[in-house]
Amino acid sequence: MAGAGGPGAASALSVSCLSLGSSTPRAVGRAERTPRYTLGLLQTPRSSDSTGGSSGGAARPGNSSGEGLAPGLAAGSSGAKAAVSDRGESYFGDKSSCVENANTLNLTTSSSVRGLNSTRIGKTPLSSSRSVCRSHTPLMGYSVTSSSAVSAHSVASVIVAVVEGRGLARGEVGMASIDLKNPEMILSQFADNTTYAKVITKLKILTPLEIIMSNTACDAGNTTKLFSLITEHFKNVTFTTVQRKYFNETRGLEYIEQLCASEFSTVFMEVQSKYYCLAAASALLKYVEFIQNSVYAPKSLKVRFQGSEKTAMIDSSSAQNLELVINNRDSRNGHTLFGILNYTKTPGGSRRLRSNILEPLVDAETINMRLDCVQELLQDEELFFGLQAVISKFLDTEQLLSVLVQIPKQDTVKTAESKITNLIYLKHTLELVEPLKAALRSCNTQLLKAYYNSLEDTRFGVMLEKITTVINDDTRYTKGCLSMRTQKCYAVKPNINEFLDVARRTYTEIIDDIAGMITQLAEKYNLPLKTSFNSARGFFIQMNADCSTLPNGQLPSEFTKITKMKNTYSFTSADLIKMNERCQESLREIYHMTYLIVCKLLSEIYEHIHCLYKLSDIVSMLDMLLSFAHACTLSDYVRPEFTDTLAIKQGWHPILEKIAVEKPVANNTYLTEGNNFVIITGPNMSGKSTYLKQIALCQIMAQIGSYVPAEYCSFRIAEQIFTRIGMDEDIETNASTFMKEMKEITYIIQNANDKSLIIIDELGRGTSAEEGIGICYATCEYLLNLKAFTLFATHFLELCHMDALYPNVENYHFEVQHVRSSAGNKEKIAYTYTLSKGYTEEKNYGLKAAEVSSLPSSVILDAKEITNHIAKQILHRQKSTPEMMKQRAAYHLAMRLVQTARNSRLDPDSLRIYLKGLKKKYEASWPAPGKNDEQE
Numbered sequence: 001m002a003g004a005g006g007p008g009a010a011s012a013l014s015v016s017c018l019s020l021g022s023s024t025p026r027a028v029g030r031a032e033r034t035p036r037y038t039l040g041l042l043q044t045p046r047s048s049d050s051t052g053g054s055s056g057g058a059a060r061p062g063n064s065s066g067e068g069l070a071p072g073l074a075a076g077s078s079g080a081k082a083a084v085s086d087r088g089e090s091y092f093g094d095k096s097s098c099v100e101n102a103n104t105l106n107l108t109t110s111s112s113v114r115g116l117n118s119t120r121i122g123k124t125p126l127s128s129s130r131s132v133c134r135s136h137t138p139l140m141g142y143s144v145t146s147s148s149a150v151s152a153h154s155v156a157s158v159i160v161a162v163v164e165g166r167g168l169a170r171g172e173v174g175m176a177s178i179d180l181k182n183p184e185m186i187l188s189q190f191a192d193n194t195t196y197a198k199v200i201t202k203l204k205i206l207t208p209l210e211i212i213m214s215n216t217a218c219d220a221g222n223t224t225k226l227f228s229l230i231t232e233h234f235k236n237v238t239f240t241t242v243q244r245k246y247f248n249e250t251r252g253l254e255y256i257e258q259l260c261a262s263e264f265s266t267v268f269m270e271v272q273s274k275y276y277c278l279a280a281a282s283a284l285l286k287y288v289e290f291i292q293n294s295v296y297a298p299k300s301l302k303v304r305f306q307g308s309e310k311t312a313m314i315d316s317s318s319a320q321n322l323e324l325v326i327n328n329r330d331s332r333n334g335h336t337l338f339g340i341l342n343y344t345k346t347p348g349g350s351r352r353l354r355s356n357i358l359e360p361l362v363d364a365e366t367i368n369m370r371l372d373c374v375q376e377l378l379q380d381e382e383l384f385f386g387l388q389a390v391i392s393k394f395l396d397t398e399q400l401l402s403v404l405v406q407i408p409k410q411d412t413v414k415t416a417e418s419k420i421t422n423l424i425y426l427k428h429t430l431e432l433v434e435p436l437k438a439a440l441r442s443c444n445t446q447l448l449k450a451y452y453n454s455l456e457d458t459r460f461g462v463m464l465e466k467i468t469t470v471i472n473d474d475t476r477y478t479k480g481c482l483s484m485r486t487q488k489c490y491a492v493k494p495n496i497n498e499f500l501d502v503a504r505r506t507y508t509e510i511i512d513d514i515a516g517m518i519t520q521l522a523e524k525y526n527l528p529l530k531t532s533f534n535s536a537r538g539f540f541i542q543m544n545a546d547c548s549t550l551p552n553g554q555l556p557s558e559f560t561k562i563t564k565m566k567n568t569y570s571f572t573s574a575d576l577i578k579m580n581e582r583c584q585e586s587l588r589e590i591y592h593m594t595y596l597i598v599c600k601l602l603s604e605i606y607e608h609i610h611c612l613y614k615l616s617d618i619v620s621m622l623d624m625l626l627s628f629a630h631a632c633t634l635s636d637y638v639r640p641e642f643t644d645t646l647a648i649k650q651g652w653h654p655i656l657e658k659i660a661v662e663k664p665v666a667n668n669t670y671l672t673e674g675n676n677f678v679i680i681t682g683p684n685m686s687g688k689s690t691y692l693k694q695i696a697l698c699q700i701m702a703q704i705g706s707y708v709p710a711e712y713c714s715f716r717i718a719e720q721i722f723t724r725i726g727m728d729e730d731i732e733t734n735a736s737t738f739m740k741e742m743k744e745i746t747y748i749i750q751n752a753n754d755k756s757l758i759i760i761d762e763l764g765r766g767t768s769a770e771e772g773i774g775i776c777y778a779t780c781e782y783l784l785n786l787k788a789f790t791l792f793a794t795h796f797l798e799l800c801h802m803d804a805l806y807p808n809v810e811n812y813h814f815e816v817q818h819v820r821s822s823a824g825n826k827e828k829i830a831y832t833y834t835l836s837k838g839y840t841e842e843k844n845y846g847l848k849a850a851e852v853s854s855l856p857s858s859v860i861l862d863a864k865e866i867t868n869h870i871a872k873q874i875l876h877r878q879k880s881t882p883e884m885m886k887q888r889a890a891y892h893l894a895m896r897l898v899q900t901a902r903n904s905r906l907d908p909d910s911l912r913i914y915l916k917g918l919k920k921k922y923e924a925s926w927p928a929p930g931k932n933d934e935q936e
C-alpha cells in the first residue's frame with residue numbers, strides 16, 4: 001500500500017466535477033479556458049455521424065437526446081456495457097472481463113485551444129487525416145482511405161496520466177502514457193525537484209494530445225504547483241481531471257495483469273511496488289476505454305517501465321535551444337537535427353528517430369551495436385538498397401497493432417469496414433516478413449543478425465497461412481479510396497459465403513450500370529463526361545471543358561450539385577444519387593458479411609498477433625538506422641568513438657551545413673577530466689553560439705548511434721545535456737530575459753553532475769555588466785567543482801583570467817581579421833570562424849561597434865576612458881604569480897600522465913619511457929622565476 005499520501009488514499013475525494021469545473025482557478029478571468037464537460041466526448045465517439053459532439057446540453061453515451069448529465073457517467077457507461085452484452089460473444093474471447101471495468105468517471109476537461117462549442121473530433125489522431133469520411137477515434141484509423149494509415153503519424157495521439165504523491169511523498173511523480181496509435185503503455189515513476197523539470201521534459205517528449213490529472217490537483221482553487229506548471233507549459237493540450245479515486249494503484253496492477261501481453265509480463269515485477277505509476281495507469285486505461293468506447297483485449301498490450309537512467313536527459317528548453325525537433329523561427333521548417341537526419345520511410349521509424357533525439361542512449365555497448373549496423377549498411381550498398389526497398393513498403397505497424405488489439409464496444413458499418421481494412425493491412429505486413437528476412441540474410445553485425453533471427457518466428461507464417469485460406473491472394477493494400485474499397489469488397493475468397501457472392505455480383509452490376517448510365521448521358525448531350533469517385537460523394541460525373549463549349553454556357557438541367565475547379569466540372573444527377581444509394585446499400589451488406597468472416601479469422605489468429613510488436617520494433621529500428629546511413633552518404637560524417645575524452649577533430653555544425661551555401665568552417669574541440677572547462681570569447685557574430693550548439697548536436701548524434709559531422713571524434717557519454725543559450729525575450733511566457741536566464745542556470749546548477757555536458761552562452765547579459773560578471777564568476781566556480789564538461793561563451797573578458805586560479809580552465813577564442821575597405825579608410829571585421837587557443841585579443845569590440853553607429857563621439861570617448869580604467873583595475877587584481885603558474889603546469893602534467901596511463905595502448909616499458917619524456921618536457925616548460933607571462 002502507498003503511504004498516507006499515496007494515490008489510493010484519496011478515494012474519499014470524489015468531488016462532483018460540476019462544482020470542480022467552475023471553481024478551477026484557470027477558469028478565473030479566462031472564459032475561453034473554463035473547464036467544461038467534455039460534450040463531444042460524451043456523445044460517443046463511435047457514432048457514425050461525422051458531426052460528433054454538440055455544443056448543446058451534455059449528453060451521455062447511448063443517450064442522443066442530450067439529457068442533462070448527473071455528476072458521474074454511470075448511465076453512459078452502463079449503456080456501453082449493455083451494447084456489448086447484447087451482442088453476445090466476442091471474437092477476441094473474453095472481452096466482458098475488460099468491459100466490466102468501465103464503470104463511471106467524473107470528467108472535467110479544460111480545453112485550451114478550442115472554444116466551448118468545439119468537439120473532440122479534430123483532436124483524435126486520425127480524424128485529421130485527409131480522409132473525407134472522418135473517423136472519430138483512432139480505432140477507426142483505417143476506415144476509409146488508405147492515406148490515413150500513412151499520413152497520421154504527425155498528429156498528436158498520446159494520452160498521459162500524471163499523479164503526484166501528497167504530504168511527505170510530494171515530488172514523487174507517477175506517469176502512464178499510451179499512444180492511441182500504438183498499443184504500448186509506458187510507465188515511469190521518479191522523484192522530481194521543485195521545478196518539476198523531469199515531468200515537463202518527459203511530457204514535452206511525449207507531445208500529448210491530452211493530459212489527465214486528479215481533480216485534487218486543482219481542488220477548490222488550490223492548484224498544486226505541478227498542476228500549474230503543466231497547464232502553463234502545455235497551453236495547447238487538453239486537460240482532463242478525473243476523480244482521485246480512479247488513480248488507484250491496486251486497480252492499476254490488476255489492469256496490467258489483465259492486459260499485458262505475456263512476452264512483456266516481466267514488467268509486472270518492475271512496477272508492482274511503484275504505486276504512483278500504477279495509479280496513473282489505472283486512471284489512464286479507464287479513461288482511454290471511456291473515450292475510445294472500446295477496451296483493450298486481454299493480454300494484448302505492451303507495457304514497459306521506463307526508468308530515466310537508461311537515457312540521457314535533455315531538458316525541454318535545451319531541446320528548444322538546440323532546435324532538436326522544432327525550428328525556433330518556423331515550426332514547419334526542417335532545419336532541425338530531426339530534419340537533417342530524417343530519411344525514414346515509415347511513421348514508426350520517424351517516431352523512433354524523434355524520441356531518440358530527445359532521449360539519447362547512455363549505454364556505449366548499445367550505441368556501438370547501432371554504429372556497427374550503420375557501418376555495415378554504408379559498406380554494403382546492396383544491403384542498404386535491398387533493406388530500404390522492403391522497409392519503405394511497411395505501413396504503420398504500431399497503429400495496425402493498436403487497432404487489432406482494441407475491441408469496439410459497438411459494431412457499426414464503420415467498425416466493420418475498418419476491421420476489413422486492417423486485415424488487408426495485416427496481410428500486407430505479414431507478406432513483407434519474408435522479403436525482410438531475405439534482405440537481412442547475409443548480414444554480419446550482431447544487431448542485424450539478431451533481427452534476422454527474431455523474424456524466424458513461425459507465428460508470422462502461421463498467421464499468413466490462415467489469412468490466405470480465407471482472403472484472396474491478390475488482395476492487397478492499395479492507394480486510392482476506390483481501389484481500396486474494391487479490395488475490401490472482394491477480399492474474401494469466393495464460395496465461402498454464397499450470400500456474399502450474390503451481394504458482390506449485385507454490387508458489380510450497380511457499378512456497371514453507373515458506368516453505362518454516364519456513357520449514355522455523354523452520348524445524349526454530346527459531352528465528354530467521365531465517371532469519378534471520391535469517398536465523400538461516392539460516384540459522380542466529371543467533365544473537362546470550357547463553358548463556352550456548352551450550349552448557352554450552361555450544363556443540362558438534369559445535372560445537380562455542380563462545382564467547378566478551373567475547367568473541371570463535377571456534378572451528379574438524381575438517378576446517379578439513387579444508384580449511389582443502392583451501391584452503398586449493397587456495400588453495407590458486403591461489409592457486414594465480410595466482417596463476420598474476418599472476425600472469425602481474427603479470432604483464430606489472435607493468439608499469434610503479439611509477434612507484431614517485435615516486427616514493428618525491428619522495422620522502426622531498421623528504418624532509423626537506414627536513415628542514419630542515408631544521412632552519412634550525403635555528408636561526410638564519421639563514426640564516433642566513446643572514451644573519457646571529448647575530442648572532435650574538424651567538426652562542423654550539421655544544420656548550418658544544410659542551410660549555408662558553403663560548407664561551414666570546421667573546428668576542433670578537446671575536453672578531458674583535467675581540462676573540463678572551456679571559456680570561449682570572440683566578437684559578436686564570430687561563431688561562438690554556432691560552435692557551442694555544434695558540440696551538443698554532435699554529442700547527441702553520437703549517443704543515438706549516428707555518425708557525426710567531423711574528421712574524427714571521440715565522446716564521453718553524457719548523462720545530461722544542459723544548454724543555456726541567450727535567445728530573444730520569451731514573449732509567450734512573458735518572462736524577462738534575466739529571469740529566464742536565472743531559471744535556466746538554477747536548473748543546471750541543481751541538476752548537473754560529473755557526467756553532464758554543459759553549454760552556456762552569454763550568461764548575465766540581462767543585467768548590469770558588474771552583476772553579470774559576478775553571476776558568471778560564481779556560476780563558473782560552482783561548475784568548476786564538478787567534473788562535467790562545460791563550454792562557456794562570454795563577452796566578459798574578465799572571466800578569461802579564471803585560468804590563473806583554476807588549472808582545468810582553458811581559454812579559446814574566435815579569430816577575426818581587420819580589413820580596410822577599398823573605398824575609404826574605414827575598418828571592417830572579417831569573420832574567420834576559426835577557433836584558436838587563448839582569449840580574444842579583440843578589445844572593446846562593443847565600443848568599435850558603437851563607433852560605427854551614430855553615437856556622438858564625445859560619448860564614445862568617455863566610454864573608452866571608463867572602460868580602460870575598469871579593465872586596468874581588474875587586471876591588476878588577477879595577475880598570476882610565478883608560483884601559481886608553476887602549480888598550473890604541474891597540474892597539467894599530472895592530468896596528462898593520468899590520461900596517458902589510462903588510455904595508452906603502449907606496452908609497459910614503452911609507456912614508462914613515454915611518461916618520463918612527458919615529465920621532462922613539462923618541467924622544461926615551467927616558467928623561470930620572475931617570468932610573468934600567463935599564456936602557455
Ligand SMILES: Nc1ncnc2c1ncn2[C@@H]1O[C@H](COP(=O)(O)OP(=O)(O)OP(=O)(O)O)[C@@H](O)[C@H]1O
Pocket residue numbers: 663664665666682683684685686687688689690691833
Ligand atoms: N563555423 C562557421 N562556419 C560558417 N559560418 C558560421 C560559422 N559559425 C557561425 N557562422 C555564421 O555566423 C553567424 C553568427 O554566428 P553566431 O551567432 O554563432 O555568433 P556569436 O559569436 O555567437 O554572436 P553573438 O556574440 O552576437 O551571439 C551564424 O549565423 C552563421 O551564419
